[in-house]
Amino acid sequence: MLALNNVEVVYDGVILVLKGVSLSAEEGHITTLLGANGAGKTTTLKAISGLLKTERGEVTKGNVELDGERLDRLLPFDVVKRGVVQVFEGRRVFENLTVDENLVAGAHSRSNTADVKAGMERVYGSFPVLKERRSQSAGYLSGGEQQMLVIGRALMSDPKVILLDEPSLGLAPMVIEEIFSVIRRLKDEQKLTVLLVEQNAALALEIADHGYVMENGRIVLEGPAEQLRQNSDIKEFYLGLNEAGSRKSYRDTKHYRRRKRWLS
Amino acid sequence: MPEFEWQFTLVLLTNGIMIGLMYALIALGFVLIYKATDAINFAQGEFVMFAGFLAAVAAEIAGMPFWLSSLLAIGGMVALGFGLERVVLRPLIGRPVIAVVMATIGLAAVLRGTAVMAFGAGTRAIVMPVSDEPFELGPVMLPPVQLVGAGVSLVFLALFTWFFLKSRIGIAMRAVADSQQVAMAMGINVRRYFALAWAMAGIVSALGGVVWGTMLGVDNQLALVGLKVFPVVILGGLDSIMGAVIGGLIVGVVENFAAGYLDPYVGGGTKDFAPYVLMILVLMIRPEGMFGRRRIERV
Ligand SMILES: Nc1ncnc2c1ncn2[C@@H]1O[C@H](COP(=O)(O)OP(=O)(O)O)[C@@H](O)[C@H]1O
Ligand SMILES: [Mg+2]
Numbered sequence: 001m002l003a004l005n006n007v008e009v010v011y012d013g014v015i016l017v018l019k020g021v022s023l024s025a026e027e028g029h030i031t032t033l034l035g036a037n038g039a040g041k042t043t044t045l046k047a048i049s050g051l052l053k054t055e056r057g058e059v060t061k062g063n064v065e066l067d068g069e070r071l072d073r074l075l076p077f078d079v080v081k082r083g084v085v086q087v088f089e090g091r092r093v094f095e096n097l098t099v100d101e102n103l104v105a106g107a108h109s110r111s112n113t114a115d116v117k118a119g120m121e122r123v124y125g126s127f128p129v130l131k132e133r134r135s136q137s138a139g140y141l142s143g144g145e146q147q148m149l150v151i152g153r154a155l156m157s158d159p160k161v162i163l164l165d166e167p168s169l170g171l172a173p174m175v176i177e178e179i180f181s182v183i184r185r186l187k188d189e190q191k192l193t194v195l196l197v198e199q200n201a202a203l204a205l206e207i208a209d210h211g212y213v214m215e216n217g218r219i220v221l222e223g224p225a226e227q228l229r230q231n232s233d234i235k236e237f238y239l240g241l242n243e244a245g246s247r248k249s250y251r252d253t254k255h256y257r258r259r260k261r262w263l264s
Numbered sequence: 265m266p267e268f269e270w271q272f273t274l275v276l277l278t279n280g281i282m283i284g285l286m287y288a289l290i291a292l293g294f295v296l297i298y299k300a301t302d303a304i305n306f307a308q309g310e311f312v313m314f315a316g317f318l319a320a321v322a323a324e325i326a327g328m329p330f331w332l333s334s335l336l337a338i339g340g341m342v343a344l345g346f347g348l349e350r351v352v353l354r355p356l357i358g359r360p361v362i363a364v365v366m367a368t369i370g371l372a373a374v375l376r377g378t379a380v381m382a383f384g385a386g387t388r389a390i391v392m393p394v395s396d397e398p399f400e401l402g403p404v405m406l407p408p409v410q411l412v413g414a415g416v417s418l419v420f421l422a423l424f425t426w427f428f429l430k431s432r433i434g435i436a437m438r439a440v441a442d443s444q445q446v447a448m449a450m451g452i453n454v455r456r457y458f459a460l461a462w463a464m465a466g467i468v469s470a471l472g473g474v475v476w477g478t479m480l481g482v483d484n485q486l487a488l489v490g491l492k493v494f495p496v497v498i499l500g501g502l503d504s505i506m507g508a509v510i511g512g513l514i515v516g517v518v519e520n521f522a523a524g525y526l527d528p529y530v531g532g533g534t535k536d537f538a539p540y541v542l543m544i545l546v547l548m549i550r551p552e553g554m555f556g557r558r559r560i561e562r563v
Pocket of ligand 1 (some may be wrong): 011012015017035036038039040042055057
């Protein structure tokens, strides 16, 4: 189990972004972290993967544990060795490397070449379209293919836990469907633990087992995905976001109940 | 008369190709650093000079055979590369590129100065154990020293090309060059690869120092071959080994043609600046160089 206990994160020594976040991702489950832009979701993932340190961010309180072992003092490549890998938002492929080479780079933490080969075949089994493009520069793939590639590349490290940052952003519904079904299969078949950050709550709650809602650096709501799907506050929060086009605080929406329900 | 012209051209061309390969070797050192760390190494010529000194002094004073003094130069330059990365460049990671550039300019001056302090200002020789008799290939005479130099360059350019395309470490280095942050997220120890890039540049500079030192003699002036790196990489692209080869060949050939065809009319000098004129022209037409990667634009 991956657990954050009361984590506080500060950037540049002064900017307090996470204000005591506690959450856990059960082994072999999909846990989703929802919230509007700027809530602190990406920061949460970086606190886990150790990449905060590359942006002058720091865990100043609390800790991050994987099966009881502390992660928050490790450097990013050591976190990957422990089996936790982060997939950035925005489909950050290695543009100048081919699809094959992207996957090889993803397997950097593994020493056995045969494992790398086998991992590659497994990724190509999950995303057959990548196999057709294997010797193409990743920069020239479509958005959906790039998203598949960054997920496949992360899987090359043979992780126990994968941290996915807004994988659906900007993709067509059919592509999202395909990617999410692969994620679900990985969870079912390989007992992969998934922490899925999304702004698209409807989508995320469909495949997640458990969910958290973050706002302004704090967890404001949590529960089984089923329960969150039914939660009227969530519906209204995301409704407000959708209809008015401007962001509305989860707390604000609590005060004036709205009528329409779309999230089911 | 026309037949003589034809032979003359052929001589200039072969000479240009051999010299060009040796330029490419030096440019390779520059490209390795740029690829891995985005830093422009203005001390590349000084690396070459320093390596030349190491080899020359080892042979002269310690009486080492050529191959051993060359190995010593390689070892010394690897150590220097690692050391400089550790002491000078690592603290600059994350700073603006200009900071790194200025540091390498400072490094160049320091290396030139310490070389004189340590090894003296006189010109030393590196003697390659090959015959002085030129190798005759039809109308073209090939000095064995140049042949060896071109051969060594070719072998190492091929080796490094293979390394970057096929080996896992080479692919990881390209991943680091592509995006340091993403490389880190994939479990790549980015700093280790920065150090490796400087060490590899050290190896290449050592080979360049031996090859060029044999031809030109070793003193402070040897660092000036480093200046040729700029037209070479601008013509070929800062981050491409293939580009370094092609850029090197173009510079070598243009230089020789300028020396053969233009210098007699203007009384000399064009050989030295012709590659730079070409460089400026290319900069105006295709700023990323002829073979450099273009940013892939995608929304
Ligand atoms: N490197 C950084 N330095 C300073 N502030 C940052 C940095 N990264 C993110 N922030 C701030 O932290 C807050 C949360 O950002 P982020 O974690 O990216 O949110 P989300 O992923 O939920 O959109 C934002 O206000 C953002 O401006
Ligand atoms: Mg984010």
